[in-house]
Amino acid sequence: xxxxxxxxVPYFVNxxxxxxxxxxxxxxxxxxxxxxxxxxxxxxxxxxxxxxxxESLPNSWLRKNTNWEHIKTDFIKFDxxxxxDYVISISVFEHFGMFWEGKAYDIDSELEDLILWNHDxxxxxxxxxxxxxxxxxxxITLPIGPYMNYQKSGYPFLRYYDIQxxxxxxxxxxxxxxxxxxxxxxxxxxxDWFEVENREQLNQLIYTRCNPHTPNIIWGxxxxx
Numbered sequence: 001x002x003x004x005x006x007x008x009v010p011y012f013v014n015x016x017x018x019x020x021x022x023x024x025x026x027x028x029x030x031x032x033x034x035x036x037x038x039x040x041x042x043x044x045x046x047x048x049x050x051x052x053x054x055e056s057l058p059n060s061w062l063r064k065n066t067n068w069e070h071i072k073t074d075f076i077k078f079d080x081x082x083x084x085d086y087v088i089s090i091s092v093f094e095h096f097g098m099f100w101e102g103k104a105y106d107i108d109s110e111l112e113d114l115i116l117w118n119h120d121x122x123x124x125x126x127x128x129x130x131x132x133x134x135x136x137x138x139x140i141t142l143p144i145g146p147y148m149n150y151q152k153s154g155y156p157f158l159r160y161y162d163i164q165x166x167x168x169x170x171x172x173x174x175x176x177x178x179x180x181x182x183x184x185x186x187x188x189x190x191x192d193w194f195e196v197e198n199r200e201q202l203n204q205l206i207y208t209r210c211n212p213h214t215p216n217i218i219w220g221x222x223x224x225x
Contacts, residue, residue, distance in 0.1 A: 001035035007193040021085035027092030032061025083132040099155035138223040143215030183220040
């Protein structure tokens with residue numbers, strides 16, 4: 001593992017207390033690259049499902065190393081009759097509604113230049129609906145900062161999350177009856193990561209020490225019924 005995964009993977013792994021419980025990994029179709037699926041596999045979790053807008057190809061790490069079910073769908077349309085003990089989304093929702101390997105969402109429109117700005121919030125609320133019971137957890141990480149990164153084509157492919165958008169998400173969760181806990185992590189060199197103690201310190205980091213090219217401030221958010 002490297003970069004943000006050095007802190008994101010332990011964030012969710014440390015919250016899995018029963019390897020026999022059901023797990024859904026959002027935004028995973030390949031594996032073998034970032035340590036997310038690999039860590040779950042090493043823990044010998046067996047009741048695991050992955051989902052992505054892309055197929056999981058036969059030559060992928062997932063297909064070669066696991067027999068996990070893969071559900072290809074726009075996550076906003078995910079079947080809510082499927083519920084899980086753990087729903088895991090590691091640096092995924094910031095891409096929702098934006099361009100990523102073509103369109104990052106399934107929408108009937110002939111307009112090419114169309115961004116769904118609140119698709120990330122819709123995705124988080126969808127994931128909340130997939131929690132099995134009050135002991136289930138939705139574990140999310142997102143990049144923090146004031147930026148929106150975009151490709152050479154001009155199309156944005158991810159958001160950074162400032163205090164204002166964090167509060168929008170948290171208030172939306174509260175309005176829908178969910179509880180949550182959160183942690184913030186910061187790194188100068190993408191190797192050594194430190195927990196940020198308070199939001200005043202976080203706000204200073206956002207506007208003075210945020211890396212505009214690669215996230216170096218991470219938001220860990222855990223949601224429950």
